Amino acid sequence: MEYEGVIGLEVHAELKTETKLFCGCSTKFGSPPNTQTCPVCLGLPGVLPVINEKALQFAVKVGLTVGSKISAFSKFDRKNYFYPDLPKNFQISQYDEPLCEGGALEFASDGELRKVGLIRVHLEEEAGKLIHFDDGESGVDFNRVGIPLLEIVSKPEIQTPDEAYDYLIGLKQLLQYLDVSDCNMEEGSLRCDANVSVRPKGSEKLWTQTEVKNMNSFSAVRRALAFEIERQIEVVESGGRVIRETRRWEPETQTTSPMRSKEEAHDYRYFPEPDLVPFVLEKDWIDKVRATIPELPIARKKRFMAEFGLSEYDAGVLTSQKDYADYFEECTRLYENYKADCNWVMGAVLRELNDRKITLDALPISPKMLTDMIRMIDEGKITSTIAKTVFAEMAQTGQSPEQVIKEKNLLPVTDTGEIEKMVEKVIAENPKPVEEFRGGKGKALGFLMGQVMRVAKGKADPQVVNRILIEKLKG
């Protein structure tokens, strides 16, 4: 019998609000442990939580974008459990009345558009972070406690580990476009758990699922799912039964291992959060949130192809991140040579980001600086060789192209008298290639050209050099 995997993903994304979900503490990442806490997020007696409206806006913005039904009435619930990173011994979450229900995520997979249904999108608060020291002791950092967390739960409609990977890429892209989360997996602001089961190919029935945790990158998710599907098939084929349990991805052995039996909802003894009143979202408020939704990646890619004549590949790369797309689009607005704009952004700009491992906002070259430089190439003021030097210098110093050219004395040599002198020098110093050229070997010309350009430090117009060189050689 042939089997297929059935995958549902549960993604937690930290929302990038300035302050926490129920108090005014900062959400800044990387501060010294326990410096961003207060009686509310530490759960001290007598305190009352107050909802952060921005977090609510962000959650609804996501819900509207994926076509969820936004609940007119919603409330928070207490999810009770004990763990050292949870000072209140409960987490404020949403149980039976989530903010957003249904909808679907559309994403590119294997060259096609795929749609996977969503069960719910809800808001909850983050737990703290345990830190285990080398000497065997552990500490807890409560800075993270209470940061708003968006939980996005998909239906079990994902079919393969590759599709799960593409779903995550699509979701991350969407959250970044909406500017609601950094989605930084290294900093833990995006995490993913997976529900996995197998069933005979073509069957509609869901078999027992396991939940896989502890995957800290998208590729780890892909590998963990591939392993877990294979493992379950082996269990079933050898006459065994898959047990409902939570399993842990072990990066060292690239396997999953049992962690605990799967909790059921009743284990958490959910009940309505008594310190927060249920809330009703008014239509006007929702409409205001709707108005903040920008053009989304799939639509933007199509528009880039139609409006700027980009290839599907180029449009795909440029719209893969909102900041790339914004940067490129600003370039096209400043200078309408779309092809050149695209080539420079796709080439030099992205290479610079990659080489220096920086993000676009840390690059000191503004779209204005870049397009001023491209215009100078098109107007013949500088050669493309010089442009490379100008670009590198702008990337280091943040100076405008004009400043760089002036300070580095990069203006092209237009004085033909000066070029003639250089040509004569090269001819005098290279008797052998000169003789070869005169003897009919055209190849030697390329070498001599290169020598002149070297003497000119790339600043001479190649066409002028070529003309003078041939004149002198034939002379």
Ligand SMILES: [Zn+2]
């Ligand atoms: Zn606080």
